[in-house]
Amino acid sequence: MSSLDEYFKCLSDRERAIFEGAISMGALFHQFTGTPVNQDTLESLKAAIESSIRLQPSIEDVKVEIHLDYDENEFGYVSLEGRMLDVKITSRFKNVKAIIRMKYIDELKYPLIYVESVKEE
Structure with missing residues (x-):
């Protein structure tokens, strides 16, 4: 058992x-909202988010979509909000693959983070 496994x-x-x-x-959401x-x-923000999150332990893939269908402010931008994000993170530990998803759910009026699937491979 490695020292990390002990924890x-x-x-x-x-x-x-x-x-x-x-x-x-959770790190992605709290680090990038407000950007x-x-x-x-x-495109560069999507790439930066994907690249930085892939550095985390056990992360195999990250796909980020940002829906910019909001009016920009007088300075020519908007602040990134949870409702704009549609994210899929694929994590793997040993032979188990989990897909964690965040997307805005209209009926909840909330950017929900949930487990989309888990499977042994």
Whole structure:
């Protein structure tokens, strides 16, 4: 057992895969909301988010969509909000793959973070 495994010994591989994806999604949400963005910076912001989150332990893939269908302020940008984000993080721990999702749910009026799927491979 590696020294890192000692800290997670109370989690199953399934729980660890979910944990790694969910903690990364929480970091993404709290790190990037409020970021100024417009059509000119949209692609570079998406790439920066994806690249930085992929650095986290057990993260296999990150896909970010940003919906900029809001009016820019007088300075030519909007502040990124949770309702603009549609994110899918794929995390893997050993042979368990978890997909953690965040998207705005109209009926909840909330950018919900949830487990989309978990499977052993």
